[in-house]
Amino acid sequence: MHELGITRSIVAIAAESAGGLRVKRVIVAIGELSGIDADAVRFCFDICAKGTVVESAKLEIERVPGRGRCAACELEAALTTPYGACAACNAPLRVIGGEELKVKAMEVDDVRDMRV
Numbered sequence: 001m002h003e004l005g006i007t008r009s010i011v012a013i014a015a016e017s018a019g020g021l022r023v024k025r026v027i028v029a030i031g032e033l034s035g036i037d038a039d040a041v042r043f044c045f046d047i048c049a050k051g052t053v054v055e056s057a058k059l060e061i062e063r064v065p066g067r068g069r070c071a072a073c074e075l076e077a078a079l080t081t082p083y084g085a086c087a088a089c090n091a092p093l094r095v096i097g098g099e100e101l102k103v104k105a106m107e108v109d110d111v112r113d114m115r116v
């Protein structure tokens, strides 16, 4: 499953940014045009987080809607597929949003683990 590798990367990024602190919440932005199945990422998250500082963190997924801009007249429009034509001049739209996948924010435990 494609999403397993993606989720592994999300967990790795979160763990690295946490610098050894326990992660409580991870907010991930997934574009509607990215082809990534948010439910599959949600499903893989606990499996990938197990045994890391991200274990038992809450995953929040924000869907980023698709957006395109006309190459000819610069008109912007919502896109539900990576392809579309401008409503004004029928030129093809270029995708300008909705293809992203990124760790947007995260919350870590503010009390450092004092064990040695």
Ligand SMILES: [Zn+2]
Binding pocket: 070, 071, 072, 073, 074, 075, 086, 087, 088, 089, 090, 091
């Ligand atoms: Zn146009």
